[in-house]
Amino acid sequence: MEDLIKLLDENLEVDTYEIIDDEIFIYTKSARTEATCPYCGHGSNKVHFFYTREFNDLSILGKKSNIILKNRKFFCNNSECKYKTFAETFDFLGFKTKxxxxxxxxxxxxxxxxxxxxxxxxxxxxxxxxxxxxxxxxxxxxxxxx
Incomplete structure (x- = not known):
């Protein structure tokens, strides 16, 4: 399962997964130590809080794939940035998409x-x-x- 998730992003790790009927639920998190503020470009490693983000990917073994990502919101370290916090983003997933x-x-x-x-x-x-x-x-x- 780890290899399949790494196809989305090499920094993702699988915590656990379960198969229920015709669906696979994969619980993941990011292994990155810091994220870049999309507003000012400064890096941060200070986590504000965690939240879950659920989305679907291509089916796996003929089963619907549900990925539950433990996403992080960071504090921006740049005092001149007008945003104090920002969410970790991933190239494989659009803003607020499922x-x-x-x-x-x-x-x-x-x-x-x-x-x-x-x-x-x-x-x-x-x-x-x-x-x-x-x-x-x-x-x-x-x-x-x-």
């Missing part, structure tokens, strides 16, 4: 060739639960961004 970028990409690639309703049905067979409107929103986001 799906990894590679899962979103997978959904978009399928939906470009067939209707969103057919995509929804196909993905449900592949253990990815997503609605027609969410598929359309991903396509709209993709078209406005790039």
């Amino acid at each position: 799906k990894t970028k590679r899962l979103e990409e997978y959904i978009i690639n399928i939906s470009q060739n067939i209707s969103s309703l057919a995509t929804e049905k196909l993905l449900k067979k592949n253990v990815i639960k997503i609605g027609k409107s969410s598929i359309c929103n991903l396509l709209k986001k993709r078209n406005t961004v790039g």
